[in-house]
Amino acid sequence: MRHKDFFFWGTFACAVTVIAFITLPLMQMLAAPSLEILIETILDKDVLNSIVLSLSAAALAALISFILGTPLAYLLARREFRGKQLVEGIIDLPIIIPHPVVGIAILSVTGRNHWFGQLLTDLGIRIMGSVTGIVTVMVFVAIPFYIKAAKEGFDAISPRLENVSRSLGASMFSTFFRITFPLAWRSMLAGIIMACARAISEFGAIVIVAYHPMIAPVMIYERFESYGLKYSQPVAVWLIGICLVLFLVLRILTTKQKRAA
């Protein structure tokens, strides 16, 4: 019995430490600004614009990840091919690379000195200092999270279900929409939320590609640099609040999935 107690209290202590480690700084920051300042901040047009830009660019990045990433995730879940590990390694790269390096890398192919950048310029697409640039960077950093979540969802579905569906007369398209999608949509949605959250949190790469128009993390950084902690906190509170809601939704969705399965 005493042994078990020791085990229980040991795990409990670790859990408390981890939760405190994450929540203490955040709580402190959330509690720092007064309600008045918070309201004043959100009424500031620049702040509101930056948060709206952060959210909408992140949502767009998540949508693009969904559209481009789903077929790839399906392919990775269903097919074995030479170089598959290499492909998976490449998909992981954006997670590993330091964020400013991501920004520099994107600028280096989209700059005028590169044929691709030249092509974009000819098409009238600007990356540097534009919303397009922000979304591009966000897709770059967010798409691995979507692909991983969606692939896991597809992996969990036995290919035999798809085989049976085909043998009963359904084309590959019908099979995907009648069998695969209804069984994987929760994982896909979780992936979209993960990708969206990751996109919102990106700072290092975006600050290099597009300081303006200003997304919320860049604004927080700017206010901190120019005016100090006190002025950056309220913007941060708003951003954290939004991220918290996103992740709560994610948790609720995944627990529902377990109950259904």
Added chain:
Amino acid sequence: MISLENIHIDLGEFHLKDINLEVEENEFFIIMGPSGSGKTILLETIAGLVQPKTGRIKVAAEEITHLPPEKRGISIVYQDYALFPHLTVVENIRYGLHFNKADKTAGENRLLELLALLNLEGLEKRYPESLSGGEQQRVAMARALVVNPQVLLLDEPLSALDPRLREEFRLVLKQLQQNTTATILMVTHNFSEALALGGRGAVMNGGRIEQAGSMEDIFQRPESTMVADFVGMKNLFAVTLKDEMAQINGLEIQLGHSFTASRGYIAIRPEDIVLSITQLQSSMRNSFPGTITRIISQGFYYEVHIAVDKVNFCALVTKGALLEMELQEGKEIFLFFKSTAIHTF
């Protein structure tokens, strides 16, 4: 009806080689073989779910080698049933009818018939996770049959059922085969199932077909040591043949008729070997004294291993016989077998 010609399949680590097979219309064809011999892949190839590298597949004289699975009219039932977990029982069964719009009322009627035939009435609104193994299996069968397939592929459909349900479903299968026009191919590990259901069959090994033919031939007249061993011919010996005699390590066995080959194999089913504690006056031409080396319980019967000089034989006896003859390891005993029980190849 179904003919496979020179099928080769390359799945990286795994290969199917030289598959040639003919299955007649409305036949119940059994595919047997050890795990990993390629039985499921063979079914999936017929269904169009695996593409052969070379070779041709024909169904009803029409070549379907490159036809997608949805155009073949071939249903498959997997060992784990592969029911769609997000659909109810009736939605699962109706699934194939969505793609078969021509005869909607006929399809719905067949669905009702199958619900009745497979004893699934009352379960229509349930989800697969709430069904027992036997119920899931019947839903999978109904789903496969509702589209009136020309060919029905069964991948060990009975292996996950308990023995009583197995027996029951064996009868249902037999009945189904008589009531439908479908040609059935079934993979099984169970010999009594194979013998009860199949007219003809094939044994696979290492991606090849070792032997195809009537079930009787496979079980009584195997063409290779692999098949002989697989179907339980535990007494399998490499022999030298001369006139009507086979010689194993100096032990002479009467075959009853002569063979032209000078070397070969003989195989005797363990249930064809008779044991006695005294020398019998019998018509059996082969009679040898030996010593029991091992007795292994096989549940309802016992496997008795007997050494005759340097040759080891294996016989099957019931528990009653074991007790009556007081068989035990080290005991001296006589064994007999008819020359007609010897299969030479």
